[in-house]
Amino acid sequence: MLLVEDGALAVDDWHHLADDEPVPASGLVTVSFARWQLDEGTLRARGDKLGLRLPNTIEPKELAGDLDRFALIVLDFPKFTDGRAYSQARLLRTRFRYEGELRADGNVLRDQLLFMRRCGFNSFVVGERAIKENWAKAFGEFDVFYQSATDNRPWVMRQRLSP
Amino acid sequence: MYRYDDFDHRFVDERVAQYRDQVRRRLAGQLSEEEFRPLRLMNGLYLQLHAYMLRIAIPYGMLNSTKLRTLAHIMRKYDRGYGHFTTRTNLQLHWIRLEDTPDILAELASVEMHAIQTSGNSFRNTTTDPFAGVAADELEDPRPYAEIIRQWATLHPEFSFLPRKFKIAICASKEDRAAVKMHDLGLYLHKNEAGELGFEVVVGGGLGRTPYLAQTVKAFVPRRDILSYIEACLRVYNRYGRRDNLWKARIKILMQSLGAQKYAEEVEQEWLASDRAAIAVPETYIAEIAAAFAPPDYDRSPVDEAALERAIAGNPAFARWMKHNVHAHKVPGHAVVTISLKEVGKTGGDISAAQMETVADLADALSFGEARVAYEQNMVLPHVRRDRLFELWQRLDAMGLGSSNKDLVTDIICCPGLDYCGLATARSIPVAQAIAKHMAAKEDAIGTFNIKMSGCINACGHHHLGHIGILGVDKNGEEVYQITLGGDAGHNAAIGTIIGPAVKRDDVPAAIDTLIEVYLRLRQEGERFPETYRRVGQAPFKEALYAPR
Numbered sequence: 001m002l003l004v005e006d007g008a009l010a011v012d013d014w015h016h017l018a019d020d021e022p023v024p025a026s027g028l029v030t031v032s033f034a035r036w037q038l039d040e041g042t043l044r045a046r047g048d049k050l051g052l053r054l055p056n057t058i059e060p061k062e063l064a065g066d067l068d069r070f071a072l073i074v075l076d077f078p079k080f081t082d083g084r085a086y087s088q089a090r091l092l093r094t095r096f097r098y099e100g101e102l103r104a105d106g107n108v109l110r111d112q113l114l115f116m117r118r119c120g121f122n123s124f125v126v127g128e129r130a131i132k133e134n135w136a137k138a139f140g141e142f143d144v145f146y147q148s149a150t151d152n153r154p155w156v157m158r159q160r161l162s163p
Numbered sequence: 164m165y166r167y168d169d170f171d172h173r174f175v176d177e178r179v180a181q182y183r184d185q186v187r188r189r190l191a192g193q194l195s196e197e198e199f200r201p202l203r204l205m206n207g208l209y210l211q212l213h214a215y216m217l218r219i220a221i222p223y224g225m226l227n228s229t230k231l232r233t234l235a236h237i238m239r240k241y242d243r244g245y246g247h248f249t250t251r252t253n254l255q256l257h258w259i260r261l262e263d264t265p266d267i268l269a270e271l272a273s274v275e276m277h278a279i280q281t282s283g284n285s286f287r288n289t290t291t292d293p294f295a296g297v298a299a300d301e302l303e304d305p306r307p308y309a310e311i312i313r314q315w316a317t318l319h320p321e322f323s324f325l326p327r328k329f330k331i332a333i334c335a336s337k338e339d340r341a342a343v344k345m346h347d348l349g350l351y352l353h354k355n356e357a358g359e360l361g362f363e364v365v366v367g368g369g370l371g372r373t374p375y376l377a378q379t380v381k382a383f384v385p386r387r388d389i390l391s392y393i394e395a396c397l398r399v400y401n402r403y404g405r406r407d408n409l410w411k412a413r414i415k416i417l418m419q420s421l422g423a424q425k426y427a428e429e430v431e432q433e434w435l436a437s438d439r440a441a442i443a444v445p446e447t448y449i450a451e452i453a454a455a456f457a458p459p460d461y462d463r464s465p466v467d468e469a470a471l472e473r474a475i476a477g478n479p480a481f482a483r484w485m486k487h488n489v490h491a492h493k494v495p496g497h498a499v500v501t502i503s504l505k506e507v508g509k510t511g512g513d514i515s516a517a518q519m520e521t522v523a524d525l526a527d528a529l530s531f532g533e534a535r536v537a538y539e540q541n542m543v544l545p546h547v548r549r550d551r552l553f554e555l556w557q558r559l560d561a562m563g564l565g566s567s568n569k570d571l572v573t574d575i576i577c578c579p580g581l582d583y584c585g586l587a588t589a590r591s592i593p594v595a596q597a598i599a600k601h602m603a604a605k606e607d608a609i610g611t612f613n614i615k616m617s618g619c620i621n622a623c624g625h626h627h628l629g630h631i632g633i634l635g636v637d638k639n640g641e642e643v644y645q646i647t648l649g650g651d652a653g654h655n656a657a658i659g660t661i662i663g664p665a666v667k668r669d670d671v672p673a674a675i676d677t678l679i680e681v682y683l684r685l686r687q688e689g690e691r692f693p694e695t696y697r698r699v700g701q702a703p704f705k706e707a708l709y710a711p712r
Contacts, residue, residue, distance in 0.1 A: 059402075080201070080324070081201065081284065081324050082324065082406055083284075083321075083322070083323065083324025083325060083401060084401060084402055084406075086320065086321045086322070086323075086324065086401070087321055087398050087401045087402050088402075090321055090398075091398075094438060095436060095437075109198065111185065111201075111202055112324075114320070115318075115320040115321075115323055116320075118320035119320050119321055129193075133188070133193060141177060141180070141181045142174070142177045142178075142181070142318075143173075143177070144170050144173050144174045144177070145318075146174070146314045146315060146316075146317045146318065146319075147314075147315045147316075147317075147319055147320075147442070148441050148442050149320050149321065156170055156314055157314075157442075157444070157448050159170065160168075160170070160448070160451065161445065161447060161448055161451075
């Protein structure tokens, strides 16, 4: 199940292709970074949109020339305490101007959702708890921020300097 | 001092509401302890040996009388009537109930305080000179920069899950009173040849299991670019810092494995590619924040120095206090006062609610309502007229706050150790007390001497930087104490070296005495211990300590 940034729940309509699975001729699929490197030609030749699952150890700059090919990039939080994907997200959005869907997967917890959205994520893979505990509320727990981030929300210095 | 505006108030109120809900979910069983742990840690709540411990943030050590009175009230109402100042200038309460913590945070918020990021793998409290704004040797007040960094670092969305904790310190004076080089990132304020203000940035200091001093990564960053440069430092760390081993996760290890130069190059590249304008700090904002730290309206009428001299001459105890705990102030007729929290026989850094209220009253009466915490676990009254010093000392002394031992051998930095802390491997408080008792009679003869003591390898007591450092370790169920010599904080920072086999707990005071006796015998005029140690080497100390008796 997916939580999207406006707080709605959505069904994931992407198929997440295993590395040993043949590439279907059509349909929305995501591939691993390894698969992308191996089968770039085949994947580029497909007409349908493509998604990429990027491990948190890969530098976004390695994708710099390819980003327009992806409609979805899935970043991984192997543990919620492993915060590398926050930096990947900000770099993808601000430095490499990636404008497609940026999805957080892995150990995604309620109390990190706002941090993730501020870094540029706009969808989140969540479990059943998200409904029971009303995770959508987490996005609204703060409406003042002490630093600029990728969400372009107003932040303290700008607000104080331009009243 | 810095005062909250609507923005800050709203922020801490939202934070309290968020945390209250987190505690509710935990108590309702919706969050496991494992999931709750990082949330409570982001609010400074630890689970220790006997109870929860709450670590309250005191940004760059600044307090006023209102905050002090509220802290005293919290200590009485929710704890056992006392608290403990840490080497990050925070305040720890060691006997807290989880259910009470949302109310405590709400009380703190009402006086512009919080406990955000006093723990967890994120930015910790930024520290600076306890004499900021009043020291004669400073280039400019460092506190506005500390406040700007505090704001930017608070709940930073990209850097709240770093490989490990991250500590920043700032120094803007000739003498480094903030131990900047032991920090993950340190800033020294300089003026360049064009007369522009900026910072030398040092990175990779840290104590713990593998101590290192920070190294310069950039000699001058204009102050308007300081946030973007720190952001670049952090982004490189967040991407490349080790996460596979807790003991190798601090930025100091990344610095060592890459080398300072390579790390500096990575940061430079990242910085140049980043959108520096987005978080540039304009002069106008620096000025706006600096206005909050404007000097108070000093009474510049003449001070009766002769009366002060008579009080000194007539009272040897006061004379000692004047000598050790009273420091020069940049405004004539005024003094900066260190309130020692190191009364011999007491727990260093501890303060009772009644003592805290006394400090609040004295701050109101004599120091424009202002007080500070120094990383050495003492307090400071920054603006005292010299003709009020005798009265101040009498009132402090009546409350057990009149010890005259700033920077002397009984002014020991000490962590809570195994009496409280879940990480400790040995007791530290009783050992520090025993050393202080043993050495007190000689402290004047010894002069400046810094003993620092930690109850485990995490080095919260900065033992690596002690002239004599003491580390408590567990050896097959017995608490023994490893001694290091020659450490130093400040500009001449040095990591102490281990002198030899650890000593048993009961033998520690005599061992320290023996080592100091060697120093007294060998020191030359004006030499502090680290200088003597560097000149004569380890041998004479080793010989004396391990000689068969």
